Amino acid sequence: MSRKDDIEKIKKHGFKAFRPERHSYEDENGQKHMQCKFCCEYQKVDDNVGWITCSSCLTKIDMIQHPESFISKQYKPTGRPPGWHWMAEFVDKDGNVFHKGKEQPDLKGTLKPTKIKPRKKKKKLSADQKLQRDLKNWKKRKQIKRKQKTKK
Ligand SMILES: [Zn+2]
Numbered sequence: 001m002s003r004k005d006d007i008e009k010i011k012k013h014g015f016k017a018f019r020p021e022r023h024s025y026e027d028e029n030g031q032k033h034m035q036c037k038f039c040c041e042y043q044k045v046d047d048n049v050g051w052i053t054c055s056s057c058l059t060k061i062d063m064i065q066h067p068e069s070f071i072s073k074q075y076k077p078t079g080r081p082p083g084w085h086w087m088a089e090f091v092d093k094d095g096n097v098f099h100k101g102k103e104q105p106d107l108k109g110t111l112k113p114t115k116i117k118p119r120k121k122k123k124k125l126s127a128d129q130k131l132q133r134d135l136k137n138w139k140k141r142k143q144i145k146r147k148q149k150t151k152k
Helices: 003-013 055-065 067-074 127-151
Strands: 024-026 032-035 042-045 097-099
Touching: 003 055, 055 067
Parallel strands: none
Antiparallel strands: 024 032, 032 042
16 A cells, blocks of 8 residues: 555544554564554564554654654755845845845845745636636626727
């Protein structure tokens, strides 16, 4: 099963739903093995008491409980808006001052960070909505034309 499926499962049933009804065994070398309470994968253990969570499941749990830390591990945003190096003056959150993308070390910490406007997300229109939008635009144009005619 993929990691994604496992995460869905854990999310759906919750951690508590995974009760440690797991089997354990001892191999011929006396090494104890136990099943992970989430994925049933056998793991080597010193003591087969209670239940264990394997390292891959620990990662999954970590991803669920701290998605933000996981994301930040993979992707580190600069916190700078797109096109910041074309701005006449841009101050990042650490107080670094840039004039058209060139750092001005002398000015560091003297200015307030530039406020970044959140980018508006463009909604994807369905074919039907597109048609309605086009119809609206067409009606508007028609009205404008009419007004122009009446003015003359
Ligand atoms: Zn596991």
